Amino acid sequence: MTYISAKPARQDTESLPANDNQRATRTDLSFLDVINDEDEVADIARRAERLGHATLIVMGIGLAAVPLLYFLLA
Template sequence: MTHISAKPARQAAETLPANDNNQAALADLSFLDVINDDDQIADIARRAERLGHVTLIIMAIGLTAAPLLYLMLA
């Protein structure tokens, strides 16, 4: 009599087919592993906030200068 199981028997890693879906073979490519210091995280947040402020100021200047330029050339 043959025993029939709903789950197939586990295979060793060497006998599994080569594919990219094997979770054990996936590399952890998170950039957060490189940043491990709170000072570095705070520095990145400060730079991002400064960049946001500069972008906001440039957008405000552009939104006021564009209509003025249009009225001057019309």
């Protein structure tokens, strides 16, 4: 009995047709390869957390100061 699947079988590099323009192995392109050092990742996370805290403080000041400014000028 022949098995019929909705998804075609994935072709391996051995089963692909010969072509001089393609590499023998497929390259794995991942953005995670660019970030190699765990210290760099920790530094990015620290900076993002500091920026988030600063944004939260500025938003809180703005939400308190804008109504006060409106009532003072009205």
